[in-house]
Amino acid sequence: MASLHKDPRGKSPYWYCAYTLPDGQRTFRSTKQTDRKAAWAECLKLEKAADQARRGELVEAQARKILDDILETVGEGPIRTQTVAEFFNRWMAGKQLAKKARTAERYRKVVAEFLKAIGDRAAKPLASLCPADVERFRDERFRQGVSAATLKLDLKLIRGVFNAARRQALILHNPAEAVDLPLAAHQKRDVFTAADVRALLDVATGEWRTAIYLGYYLGGRLGDMLSLRWSDVDLNAGVIFYHQGKTGKGVEVPIHPDLEAHLLELAGDDPQGHLCPTLAGVPIGGRSGLSKRFAAIMAQAGIDQRQVQSSECRKFSALSYHSLRHSFSSALANAGVSADVRMKLTGHKSLEVHQRYTHVQLEPLKQAIAVLPSLRAA
Numbered sequence: 001m002a003s004l005h006k007d008p009r010g011k012s013p014y015w016y017c018a019y020t021l022p023d024g025q026r027t028f029r030s031t032k033q034t035d036r037k038a039a040w041a042e043c044l045k046l047e048k049a050a051d052q053a054r055r056g057e058l059v060e061a062q063a064r065k066i067l068d069d070i071l072e073t074v075g076e077g078p079i080r081t082q083t084v085a086e087f088f089n090r091w092m093a094g095k096q097l098a099k100k101a102r103t104a105e106r107y108r109k110v111v112a113e114f115l116k117a118i119g120d121r122a123a124k125p126l127a128s129l130c131p132a133d134v135e136r137f138r139d140e141r142f143r144q145g146v147s148a149a150t151l152k153l154d155l156k157l158i159r160g161v162f163n164a165a166r167r168q169a170l171i172l173h174n175p176a177e178a179v180d181l182p183l184a185a186h187q188k189r190d191v192f193t194a195a196d197v198r199a200l201l202d203v204a205t206g207e208w209r210t211a212i213y214l215g216y217y218l219g220g221r222l223g224d225m226l227s228l229r230w231s232d233v234d235l236n237a238g239v240i241f242y243h244q245g246k247t248g249k250g251v252e253v254p255i256h257p258d259l260e261a262h263l264l265e266l267a268g269d270d271p272q273g274h275l276c277p278t279l280a281g282v283p284i285g286g287r288s289g290l291s292k293r294f295a296a297i298m299a300q301a302g303i304d305q306r307q308v309q310s311s312e313c314r315k316f317s318a319l320s321y322h323s324l325r326h327s328f329s330s331a332l333a334n335a336g337v338s339a340d341v342r343m344k345l346t347g348h349k350s351l352e353v354h355q356r357y358t359h360v361q362l363e364p365l366k367q368a369i370a371v372l373p374s375l376r377a378a
Contacts, residue, residue: 002019004017004018014031016029031046084126092107100245152181152182158176159176159177190318196303197212197324199302200301200303213262215328222321225275229274240252240253251347328346
């Protein structure tokens with residue numbers, strides 16, 4: 001039976017309600033009321049909620065209604081609550097304003113896949129989600145055949161969304177933290193020899209020749225190379241500067257003589273124009289995407305495209321456009337260029353912040369690029 005009590009120490013003006021919790025323990029809770037009649041009404045509500053919970057009859061909506069009624073009596077607003085879909089979509093809207101378009105699009109796809117995977121639970125309150133829901137998303141992505149590395153990134157993103165909710169005091173615990181991240185298997189890529197790259201250039205036409213030159217002599221990813229504009233090219237200083245879409249880091253690479261000769265042949269006039277204008281707007285993935293087009297160039301050049309098993313449902317080619325990045329780094333290593341210089345040129349993680357280098361800092365990098373073999377006929 002519930003009962004009302006005053007603070008025996010006289011430190012609080014409020015009445016306290018003594019009642020029994022669902023686990024059988026007796027507890028005291030402040031009613032936040034100084035009027036005994038109002039306090040007794042709140043005390044009965046607490047006791048009723050505890051009794052319903054003990055019998056398994058208290059649903060979340062009832063619990064929230066009881067707490068909202070109590071908060072209203074002391075002039076407070078109702079408990080903030082959002083559905084999973086509402087919060088995830090609001091979080092995504094913020095990222096679209098704060099992130100680059102390509103990064104925001106990747107976030108959007110992961111959020112959409114998560115909401116799809118949990119089904120009807122997307123309409124449930126955010127706090128109702130549990131680790132099993134995140135596991136359902138993980139297992140569905142695995143069935144779709146995504147690589148372990150991609151799945152690991154997806155789960156980290158979902159963790160980040162829930163951490164944002166926790167910082168906003170919308171949830172107490174992050175359900176994604178109880179789900180183990182997959183061990184990302186290293187996908188070993190083959191590298192192109194200089195002869196392979198010459199063969200690619202022999203059969204490639206138009207902007208693909210430019211894309212191949214850029215990939216081999218800058219060591220960049222396909223999306224980054226196709227995003228390059230003429231304003232990123234400084235022929236006077238002999239450098240090209242670009243931001244990596246994957247990491248956001250800035251990378252400055254001296255221009256190899258072969259690449260310089262090719263760029264001079266293109267003679268772009270518009271500083272904001274892309275070096276590969278028609279390829280820049282084409283999706284990389286998909287049946288008709290740029291990765292498939294590059295595979296066709298490799299086949300035309302007679303380059304074997306060995307397939308490697310990445311996961312139970314997914315294979316990838318040991319050779320792709322990304323192999324030009326590996327070839328760039330490998331050629332530098334084979335020529336004796338130090339690891340720290342190679343890391344600066346590829347933009348891989350290092351202890352140094354990647355910024356534009358002074359001319360003194362740039363000289364070792366120019367010497368390193370000079371060791372790359374020429375692709376032009378002697």
